[in-house]
Amino acid sequence: MAPSQREASPKLKAAMEECKDKINTTIENLIPETDMTESPLFEAMRYSVLNGGKRLRAFMVIEGAKIFGVNPSRARRVAAAVECMHSYSLVHDDLPIMDNADMRRGKPALHKAFDEQTALLAGDALQALAFEIVSSDETHEDPRVRAELALQLASAVGMNGMCCGQMLDLIGETEKFDVGTISRLQRLKTGKLISFACEAGAILGKTNPAHRQALRNYAHNLGLAFQVTDDILDFEGDEEEMGKPKGQDAKKATFVTTMGSDQARQRAEMLVGQAKMHLHVFDEHRVSLLKELADYVLERRQ
Amino acid sequence: MAPSQREASPKLKAAMEECKDKINTTIENLIPETDMTESPLFEAMRYSVLNGGKRLRAFMVIEGAKIFGVNPSRARRVAAAVECMHSYSLVHDDLPIMDNADMRRGKPALHKAFDEQTALLAGDALQALAFEIVSSDETHEDPRVRAELALQLASAVGMNGMCCGQMLDLIGETEKFDVGTISRLQRLKTGKLISFACEAGAILGKTNPAHRQALRNYAHNLGLAFQVTDDILDFEGDEEEMGKPKGQDAKKATFVTTMGSDQARQRAEMLVGQAKMHLHVFDEHRVSLLKELADYVLERRQ
Numbered sequence: 320m321a322p323s324q325r326e327a328s329p330k331l332k333a334a335m336e337e338c339k340d341k342i343n344t345t346i347e348n349l350i351p352e353t354d355m356t357e358s359p360l361f362e363a364m365r366y367s368v369l370n371g372g373k374r375l376r377a378f379m380v381i382e383g384a385k386i387f388g389v390n391p392s393r394a395r396r397v398a399a400a401v402e403c404m405h406s407y408s409l410v411h412d413d414l415p416i417m418d419n420a421d422m423r424r425g426k427p428a429l430h431k432a433f434d435e436q437t438a439l440l441a442g443d444a445l446q447a448l449a450f451e452i453v454s455s456d457e458t459h460e461d462p463r464v465r466a467e468l469a470l471q472l473a474s475a476v477g478m479n480g481m482c483c484g485q486m487l488d489l490i491g492e493t494e495k496f497d498v499g500t501i502s503r504l505q506r507l508k509t510g511k512l513i514s515f516a517c518e519a520g521a522i523l524g525k526t527n528p529a530h531r532q533a534l535r536n537y538a539h540n541l542g543l544a545f546q547v548t549d550d551i552l553d554f555e556g557d558e559e560e561m562g563k564p565k566g567q568d569a570k571k572a573t574f575v576t577t578m579g580s581d582q583a584r585q586r587a588e589m590l591v592g593q594a595k596m597h598l599h600v601f602d603e604h605r606v607s608l609l610k611e612l613a614d615y616v617l618e619r620r621q
Numbered sequence: 622m623a624p625s626q627r628e629a630s631p632k633l634k635a636a637m638e639e640c641k642d643k644i645n646t647t648i649e650n651l652i653p654e655t656d657m658t659e660s661p662l663f664e665a666m667r668y669s670v671l672n673g674g675k676r677l678r679a680f681m682v683i684e685g686a687k688i689f690g691v692n693p694s695r696a697r698r699v700a701a702a703v704e705c706m707h708s709y710s711l712v713h714d715d716l717p718i719m720d721n722a723d724m725r726r727g728k729p730a731l732h733k734a735f736d737e738q739t740a741l742l743a744g745d746a747l748q749a750l751a752f753e754i755v756s757s758d759e760t761h762e763d764p765r766v767r768a769e770l771a772l773q774l775a776s777a778v779g780m781n782g783m784c785c786g787q788m789l790d791l792i793g794e795t796e797k798f799d800v801g802t803i804s805r806l807q808r809l810k811t812g813k814l815i816s817f818a819c820e821a822g823a824i825l826g827k828t829n830p831a832h833r834q835a836l837r838n839y840a841h842n843l844g845l846a847f848q849v850t851d852d853i854l855d856f857e858g859d860e861e862e863m864g865k866p867k868g869q870d871a872k873k874a875t876f877v878t879t880m881g882s883d884q885a886r887q888r889a890e891m892l893v894g895q896a897k898m899h900l901h902v903f904d905e906h907r908v909s910l911l912k913e914l915a916d917y918v919l920e921r922r923q
Contacts, residue, residue, distance in 0.1 A: 439716070
């Protein structure tokens with residue numbers, strides 16, 4: 320991939336920055352500092368979730384919720400839950416028994432900054448916290464919405480979602496997968512949580528099934544595009560910009576190792592085009608940032 | 622502790638056996654076998670949850686639900702969720718970076734039977750599955766009940782519950798705790814999930830707050846009694862009956878290491894007496910097995 324000079328538009332950039340700040344405040348309030356004996360658990364959770372991530376998933380929740388006029392403070396809670404879930408997956412993934420990654424976003428990984436036991440527990444507690452947030456009545460007054468959020472979130476990250484994708488990822492270290500299996504792996508490993516993030520606004524807004532489906536389709540394509548660009552970045556990105564060493568996935572089955580980086584890039588472009596098409600059912604001005612986000616995924620450098 | 626010859630009454634024994642069989646069937650249906658590439662994840666989850674445990678927590682859910690005439694198949698789903706959650710905690714706890722326990726209930730621990738990566742993922746997926754079960758409409762038609770189950774379960778196992786207890790447990794390996802802190806540790810580490818198990822029937826039965834509180838109080842005392850007897854068994858139990866080596870907790874702060882086994886035993890007896898007292902608000906015949914269960918906790922040998 321020739322390094323693109325394109326960046327997120329000023330409008331998208333500003334919206335993403337604002338989202339990041341607000342979500343960080345929400346998370347800081349949800350994981351309080353404490354001076355109790357167990358404080359390392361809380362510090363570790365905060366360290367891993369408040370580590371300067373781009374909050375792409377949170378942004379999806381926030382923008383999806385805006386389409387349906389959802390109360391922003393509710394959307395932020397769900398966005399925070401998704402970020403907690405995402406962080407837990409990174410923390411466990413970085414552990415020495417998994418990817419053994421020492422660095423994460425330019426800082427020591429959680430098990431390096433603390434220790435492996437604390438990292439394991441902090442990951443476990445972050446998963447539980449995500450469910451605690453979505454099922455709380457502060458997130459929505461309608462219990463049907465809360466139960467649906469919990470159900471869809473659980474389904475996105477469990478044995479038929481993220482954990483299944485992780486398992487396939489492990490197996491892919493020794494088994495050669497075709498493009499179909501890699502697509503399925505990525506759909507499970509990262510795509511399902513991204514789908515939840517995009518769909519959550521529609522659940523909060525109690526909208527019709529067609530609108531929910533449109534957001535799911537958008538997310539499906541965007542999630543795959545995201546993973547393809549991730550593979551490309553791992554293959555040829557700038558280590559300093561990414562904050563982690565590249566080539567970490569070289570031994571694994573990825574889109575790049577399977578189809579080469581040129582074809583992978585074409586595929587990502589096609590997926591982003593399809594993602595944007597699914598948003599046609601909504602008023603243009605309500606989804607302009609989600610469309611820009613899709614383009615940004617294609618052009619991101621980290 | 623002089624080894625007691627008392628055993629569970631035939632009635633309690635039969636009820637517990639029946640519960641065990643039915644819960645195992647429920648779990649087998651919830652975690653299907655598969656011939657897909659990811660099958661090791663599903664096998665590992667089944668291996669850890671279907672490993673011959675006594676299903677004390679499931680029994681608490683079932684018996685609690687009976688008080689309020691809850692549909693048994695719904696109660697079994699919640700009981701299965703609690704057992705999945707309990708299993709996940711054992712699997713992560715047994716990992717080499719934590720307790721490094723090779724054996725669990727007389728069989729190789731999950732990370733020995735499979736590998737550490739699969740054990741980590743299976744634990745993660747079991748936690749998610751527990752939430753997926755309770756928030757599904759197959760568990761209750763009233764979304765308020767489903768959301769409340771998810772919320773209470775999350776609160777029981779997260780940063781203010783089980784994970785916090787685990788963190789204290791780790792810290793207790795190097796720091797000397799007083800009895801108050803050990804009580805708090807145990808309340809968090811095992812007590813909160815036991816409380817959820819006892820309270821779940823009341824949530825499913827949509828009963829009044831006083832009844833919910835009574836079951837919570839019963840669980841609080843029973844949970845502590847359970848932990849005290851666990852510490853006693855670890856200190857002087859029969860390795861063959863327990864299926865794991867004893868003395869594993871000798872380096873940790875436990876009730877036995879802090880107050881000695883005689884005093885610990887007295888404390889367990891007092892707690893069981895208090896637990897049974899809280900059940901007085903219910904019809905005697907509806908709670909007779911829960912009372913017997915409390916006595917059994919005191920007398921159990923494994």
